[in-house]
Amino acid sequence: MHSSAHSPETIAIHAGRTIDPTTGAVAPPLVLSTTYLRAVDYSDTESYIYSRYRNPNRLSLEECLLALEQGVEPSGRAYTFASGLAATMTMFQALRPGDHIVIPKEMYFGVRAQLHEVFVPWGLRVESVDMTDLDAVRSAIQTDTKLVWVESPSNPTVKLTDLQAVAELAHAVGAVVVCDNTWCPLLQTPLTLGCDVVMYSTTKYFGGHSDILSGALIFKEHSTYSERVLRLQEVGGAVCAPYDAWMLLRSIATLPVRMRAHCANALAIAHALENHPALSAVHYPGLVANPFHDLAQKQMNSLPGVVKHGYGGMMSIEVKPTAMLTALHAAQKVAGQTKIFARATSLGGVESLIEHRKSAEGVNSTTPEGLLRLSIGIESAEDLIADLLQALAAVE
Ligand SMILES: Cc1ncc(COP(=O)(O)O)c(C=O)c1O
Secondary structure, eight states, X not given: OOOTTSXXXXXXXXXXXXXXXXXXXSSOOOOOOSXXXXXXXXXXXXXXXXXXXXXXXXXXXXXXXXXXXXXXXTTOEEEEESSHXXXXXXXXXXXXXXXXXXXXXXXXXXXXXXXXXXXXHHTOEEEEEOTTOHHHHHHHOOTTEEEEEEESSOTTTOOOOOHHHHHHHHHTTTOEEEEEOTTOTTTOOGGGGTOSEEEEETTTTTTOSSOOOOEEEEESSOOHHHHHHHHHHHHHOOBOOHHHHHHHHHHHTTHHHHHHHHHHHHHHHHHHXXXXXXXXXXXXXXXXXXXXXXXXXXXXXXXXXXXXXXOOSEEEEEEXXXXXXXXXXXXXXXXXXXXXXXXXXXXOSSSOEEEEHHHHHOTTOOSOTTEEEEEOOSSOHHHHHHHHHHHHGGGO
């Protein structure tokens, strides 16, 4: 058993789990049945009926996510989805055509694409703003703004938003604040900083092994918004599958240990690359010279441990052009030379990944040409540093 007084390490292993009363199994059973026996008078509407509505593995996972997200009220709610973008889709569908929302200029490009390709034609009024500039945020929020979306650290240049300050501005007009916290679960708990909802692509650190696609929305408290999201999930159907939910609960048991290892490796790598002659920038909030370092210390501090603050496992580096190569070609060359870092998209797995982000984002990308995004895994930091240094030698 766990209680909210326990630390994340204990909650991650015990929340949502019970010893199976039928067999005594310690590891939770996987329930694949889509349908369940009903009461003779069909009065059992709160029990298991059909797996689009409810499934034991999904409910266990949701209980665990809720417990991990410190700061949820007793009436908090967690819902899990078939992917991170299925979660965002449901969140936006719960608004009405004509509603006004504010989003960051820099955010995961898939969420922006979803808004512009689906929800702007549907009638949402979407305004992009530099979330690091509080005056700009204040001007962008209208008296009828319904939702403010934040992503901190942001994708791909690892900028931080002051979550508490933005939440205050949004709440002044009654807007709901949603934080995409995909990059730093456990390290930062947005509900304790004033946000109303946390969104995750649980495909990333929660899954942790690059083999589960899923997403989550965690509401600080039960509201008409959370009710509507649940109903949309029931009638829309983009639920987290039982096997994925079972796999996620298993992976979450090691999440605190993995997050510490990601953070320690990333900090060591950022220090090793900070003054590298082939690089024009290393974007990582753990570096003292980083413009977001103080804010990171203030709001990324929920999992004290190996490193005092958890600055996360994500960073980006910018490769300089050479006499022979543009920044774009120099960066692609570096990504082509690594032996441990795999040239692939996504993040949050145990294995390190490197990605030329502009190539991945496509023609509308505003990402700097020489930028490589690094998802730092939990291999040996020395091996990872050696791999990056030998790759960078190709453009020195
Ligand atoms: C910050 C962020 N939000 C949302 C998503 C979308 O999640 P999914 O790929 O699980 O749909 C991603 C995926 O890369 C992401 O990095």
